[in-house]
Amino acid sequence: MSxxxxxxxxxxxLIPVDPANRVLDHYSLVVRAGIIxxxxxxxxxxxxxxAPEVFELPGRALIPGMxxxxxxxxxxxxxxxxxxxxxxxxxxxxxxxxxxxxxxxGFVRDGALLAAREMLRGGITTCNDMxxxxxxxxxxxxxxxxxxxxxxxxIGFPSAWANxxxxxxxxxxxxxxxxxxxxxxxxxxxxxxxxxxxxxxLERVAILAAEMNLPIHIHVHETIGEIDxxxxxxGMRPLARLERLGLLGPTLTAVHTVHVNETDLALLAxxxxxxxxxxxxxxxxxxxxxxxxxxxxxxxxxxxxxxGAASNNRLDLFxxxxxxxxxxxxxxxxxxxxxxxxxxxxxxxxGARALGLEHVIGSLEIGKHADLCAxxxxxxxxxxxxxxxxxxxxxxxxxxxxxxxxxGEIRVNDKHVMLQIDDxxxxxxxxxxQTKLVS
Amino acid sequence: MSxxxxxxxxxxxLIPVDPANRVLDHYSLVVRAGIIxxxxxxxxxxxxxxAPEVFELPGRALIPGMxxxxxxxxxxxxxxxxxxxxxxxxxxxxxxxxxxxxxxxGFVRDGALLAAREMLRGGITTCNDMxxxxxxxxxxxxxxxxxxxxxxxxIGFPSAWANxxxxxxxxxxxxxxxxxxxxxxxxxxxxxxxxxxxxxxLERVAILAAEMNLPIHIHVHETIGEIDxxxxxxGMRPLARLERLGLLGPTLTAVHTVHVNETDLALLAxxxxxxxxxxxxxxxxxxxxxxxxxxxxxxxxxxxxxxGAASNNRLDLFxxxxxxxxxxxxxxxxxxxxxxxxxxxxxxxxGARALGLEHVIGSLEIGKHADLCAxxxxxxxxxxxxxxxxxxxxxxxxxxxxxxxxxGEIRVNDKHVMLQIDDxxxxxxxxxxQTKLVS
Numbered sequence: 001m002s003x004x005x006x007x008x009x010x011x012x013x014l015i016p017v018d019p020a021n022r023v024l025d026h027y028s029l030v031v032r033a034g035i036i037x038x039x040x041x042x043x044x045x046x047x048x049x050x051a052p053e054v055f056e057l058p059g060r061a062l063i064p065g066m067x068x069x070x071x072x073x074x075x076x077x078x079x080x081x082x083x084x085x086x087x088x089x090x091x092x093x094x095x096x097x098x099x100x101x102x103x104x105x106g107f108v109r110d111g112a113l114l115a116a117r118e119m120l121r122g123g124i125t126t127c128n129d130m131x132x133x134x135x136x137x138x139x140x141x142x143x144x145x146x147x148x149x150x151x152x153x154x155i156g157f158p159s160a161w162a163n164x165x166x167x168x169x170x171x172x173x174x175x176x177x178x179x180x181x182x183x184x185x186x187x188x189x190x191x192x193x194x195x196x197x198x199x200x201x202l203e204r205v206a207i208l209a210a211e212m213n214l215p216i217h218i219h220v221h222e223t224i225g226e227i228d229x230x231x232x233x234x235g236m237r238p239l240a241r242l243e244r245l246g247l248l249g250p251t252l253t254a255v256h257t258v259h260v261n262e263t264d265l266a267l268l269a270x271x272x273x274x275x276x277x278x279x280x281x282x283x284x285x286x287x288x289x290x291x292x293x294x295x296x297x298x299x300x301x302x303x304x305x306x307x308g309a310a311s312n313n314r315l316d317l318f319x320x321x322x323x324x325x326x327x328x329x330x331x332x333x334x335x336x337x338x339x340x341x342x343x344x345x346x347x348x349x350x351g352a353r354a355l356g357l358e359h360v361i362g363s364l365e366i367g368k369h370a371d372l373c374a375x376x377x378x379x380x381x382x383x384x385x386x387x388x389x390x391x392x393x394x395x396x397x398x399x400x401x402x403x404x405x406x407x408g409e410i411r412v413n414d415k416h417v418m419l420q421i422d423d424x425x426x427x428x429x430x431x432x433x434q435t436k437l438v439s
Numbered sequence: 440m441s442x443x444x445x446x447x448x449x450x451x452x453l454i455p456v457d458p459a460n461r462v463l464d465h466y467s468l469v470v471r472a473g474i475i476x477x478x479x480x481x482x483x484x485x486x487x488x489x490a491p492e493v494f495e496l497p498g499r500a501l502i503p504g505m506x507x508x509x510x511x512x513x514x515x516x517x518x519x520x521x522x523x524x525x526x527x528x529x530x531x532x533x534x535x536x537x538x539x540x541x542x543x544x545g546f547v548r549d550g551a552l553l554a555a556r557e558m559l560r561g562g563i564t565t566c567n568d569m570x571x572x573x574x575x576x577x578x579x580x581x582x583x584x585x586x587x588x589x590x591x592x593x594i595g596f597p598s599a600w601a602n603x604x605x606x607x608x609x610x611x612x613x614x615x616x617x618x619x620x621x622x623x624x625x626x627x628x629x630x631x632x633x634x635x636x637x638x639x640x641l642e643r644v645a646i647l648a649a650e651m652n653l654p655i656h657i658h659v660h661e662t663i664g665e666i667d668x669x670x671x672x673x674g675m676r677p678l679a680r681l682e683r684l685g686l687l688g689p690t691l692t693a694v695h696t697v698h699v700n701e702t703d704l705a706l707l708a709x710x711x712x713x714x715x716x717x718x719x720x721x722x723x724x725x726x727x728x729x730x731x732x733x734x735x736x737x738x739x740x741x742x743x744x745x746x747g748a749a750s751n752n753r754l755d756l757f758x759x760x761x762x763x764x765x766x767x768x769x770x771x772x773x774x775x776x777x778x779x780x781x782x783x784x785x786x787x788x789x790g791a792r793a794l795g796l797e798h799v800i801g802s803l804e805i806g807k808h809a810d811l812c813a814x815x816x817x818x819x820x821x822x823x824x825x826x827x828x829x830x831x832x833x834x835x836x837x838x839x840x841x842x843x844x845x846x847g848e849i850r851v852n853d854k855h856v857m858l859q860i861d862d863x864x865x866x867x868x869x870x871x872x873q874t875k876l877v878s
Contacts, residue, residue, distance in 0.1 A: 077823065079821070079822070079823060079824075079825075079834060080824065080825050080826060080829050080830055080833060080834055081825050083779060083826060083829035083833060084774070084775050084778040084779060084829060085774060085775055086773065086774050086775050087774050090774065114819065114822065117819055117820075118819070118820050121820060122820075280765065282769065283765035283766065283768055283769040284764075284765055284768060284769075284774065284833065285768075285774050286768045286769055286771065286772050286773050286774040286776070287769070288769065288772075289769060309834075312833070313821075313830075313833045313834040314820075314821075314833075314834055314836075323765075325723075326719065326722035326723055326762075327722065329722055329723060329724075329725045330721065330722040330725050330726070330727065330728060332725065333725050333727075334525065334725050335523070335524060335525050335526050335529065335723065335724050335725040336523050336524055336525050337725070339523040340522060340523060378866065380553065380556055380557070380856075380862050380865055380866060380869075381556075381557050381560060381561075381753075382518070382752075382753075383518070383553065383865075383866055383869045383870075384516065384518060384869045384870065384872070384873040385518075385519065385873075386518075386519050386520050386873070386876075386877065387519055387522060390519050390522035390523060391519055391752075394519060394522060394723065394751070394752040394753075395518060395519055395748075395752040395753055397753075397836055397838065398838075399836065399837075399838035417819075423819050426819055426822075427817065427819060427822055430819075430822045430823045431822075431823065433823070434823040434824075434825070437825075438825065
């Protein structure tokens with residue numbers, strides 16, 4: 001007798017991102033109540049299960065929904081606002097003044113919704129975000145039907161969102177309380193960076209994170225200037241200072257970590273810290289190149305981040321997988337460095353693990369949430385396909401994504417994004433903000 | 440009275456790639472007999488011209504069709520055949536044996552057709568190609584309705600195409616004679632590389648190129664090993680040897696030029712040589728990073744190349760523009776290096792100039808061929824747009840290309856590729872070859 005399920009997907013390839021790096025040919029995935037109920041050969045699946053929703057996806061690879069381990073989603077409204085400028089002028093002359101002038105819950109909600117649409121369309125089902133007005137971001141991710149860890153920002157200067165350290169924390173924790181129990185929205189503590197939060201603030205973050213079981217999301221060692229300044233003012237490298245203040249551990253995600261010496265790498269490895277690698281942002285802002293191969297060698301857990309659209313300018317993890325691989329190959333003089341399987345793992349399970357979600361998302365495994373992405377490897381643009389995994393990294397783009405599910409619910413169907421807000425309204429809102437920003 | 444034309448296009452932005460780097464807002468482009476007849480404000484265009492074909496393209500940027508300055512189109516049938524392998528194993532264990540076993544006019548024709556479809560879909564209207572069986576490539580480009588400069592390969596070892604130096608040249612020139620007068624297909628002499636063609640061969644190429652007014656297309660200084668070997672065997676760097684043999688000049692396109700010292704740069708600049716920059720291939724094969732900023736500083740003419748799909752694995756000049764910019768920024772520690780306008784110029788007029796075609800294609804100018812590409816900057820994935828040119832480089836991908844024309848004839852219409860061969864047949868042929876290649 002056939003068993004009842006909610007959703008059955010029959011792709012050509014099923015790539016679970018499991019320890020053996022298997023690529024399953026002609027397997028099916030069965031979902032019930034948003035959870036992966038079974039993974040089995042296609043002919044068996046057709047005999048054993050029935051469901052109201054069945055997707056026949058010949059030529060498609062089914063992979064885990066991707067995890068964007070570092071974003072400032074709302075900054076999508078500033079996409080490309082100040083390209084080709086040196087970093088200091090980019091920040092000081094354009095980005096910060098624009099934020100000071102326009103920051104509001106409406107700006108954040110509309111920007112995050114635009115970002116969520118872009119991420120879902122490209123197969124990203126979970127976002128680790130950091131920005132002002134976290135309730136507005138949470139609302140946007142919730143509306144879009146994405147999974148998100150919303151960062152409760154802590155930064156040492158006043159903004160439209162909060163006045164000082166206490167205020168950032170207090171307001172942030174109120175937001176967290178309000179969203180308690182939401183099935184897809186969680187929170188992290190997000191001290192902006194070692195240089196922008198004083199010791200007292202970082203210590204409070206460490207204590208609160210431990211007490212409340214929250215991950216920590218922080219920019220670390222993004223530029224050489226950040227390290228030089230820290231050495232000049234405190235005599236310590238920022239990572240060493242974070243260790244002294246008790247922040248390093250397996251719940252911390254260190255974003256960028258471009259400039260890391262042997263001691264820094266040993267610290268990250270010893271404490272089991274996670275790294276959010278943002279290769280495109282690091283290149284575009286001329287920050288530097290993170291030593292990915294050295295980190296992979298040390299088994300440091302790595303995820304991939306897009307950073308905000310003002311410094312990338314795409315929220316596209318296919319691009320980040322490719323850039324991570326290409327940069328590691330050319331900087332290591334080794335075409336076999338950063339193999340495709342490791343890149344796909346970073347874009348999925350690596351990000352999930354960094355967020356403490358490795359038991360619920362990040363791979364296709366019975367009992368996990370059905371966060372899924374189907375990619376067309378039979379598109380003439382990427383034909384022929386000799387190795388589905390290397391194709392995902394080196395040949396495909398997000399334009400080959402055809403279907404996306406979050407918790408078994410469809411978000412992208414045959415390339416059409418299924419949002420509660422339609423594209424014309426979203427474009428109209430973005431256009432309004434654009435007019436304000438340049439006025 | 441209204442004047443008769445064949446085609447009128449009303450985009451939102453018209454980016455001619457002219458000396459002033461203008462972006463024309465609400466201008467129109469008028470075509471008659473395949474040639475750009477006029478470029479003028481949209482309201483004037485509506486009053487002054489009528490045509491049977493009128494395209495209203497709100498939200499679109501109209502740019503020159505892009506020029507792929509280095510490809511091995513037929514290698515698309517080997518896309519991703521041997522990823523993540525070191526360069527020597529990639530070439531010696533996989534690519535060369537596969538070529539030896541399967542090389543035939545049918546392989547080259549089918550592979551080049553697949554490549555032409557991919558290039559046209561992504562806005563590439565001209566391809567500078569180098570491969571065996573040039574007649575088969577010419578046939579594919581002609582069938583696809585692309586413009587191409589087909590390289591007449593000269594290489595110091597026998598292949599299914601030719602036996603020795605004389606044979607390569609003789610057969611190549613026969614092909615050229617057969618295609619004489621074709622409106623879109625031209626030829627170049629394509630000595631493979633300094634290390635694979637002896638002095639006598641290179642000297643004959645130099646003489647023939649001058650006599651017959653043919654451009655020269657050659658791989659140069661791709662890897663550090665190539666230079667070390669040359670120094671060990673001849674005491675000369677390859678570029679110095681090419682100078683001695685009379686090959687350097689404004690009709691030569693040096694492909695890759697990754698490893699160039701001050702003397703090399705001075706040689707390239709002094710002789711007015713062109714460079715084909717292939718950043719993705721150089722990264723993926725771990726060849727190295729070309730010093731783009733140093734070349735731009737010396738006003739060396741630069742175009743962009745995809746290389747073959749076995750080493751890239753996309754024939755996508757949007758990707759190459761982005762990679763060129765990102766690499767130059769991060770290696771130069773300068774976020775303002777390699778500005779977007781220079782990248783777009785490389786992808787269009789730079790390539791055209793290298794091929795001696797700067798008077799007929801590469802920019803939108805009255806009297807030039809109407810090789811055109813429309814890109815949707817109003818797609819929610821790339822919204823908002825503050826600067827159309829930086830958007831083309833950093834936010835868009837080829838998936839935003841909506842329309843492509845070659846000589847005023849439409850090749851991509853609203854994202855649909857208009858080939859004489861349909862996608863199902865093309866996929867079936869690719870699938871047949873794939874089965875043969877892995878057997």
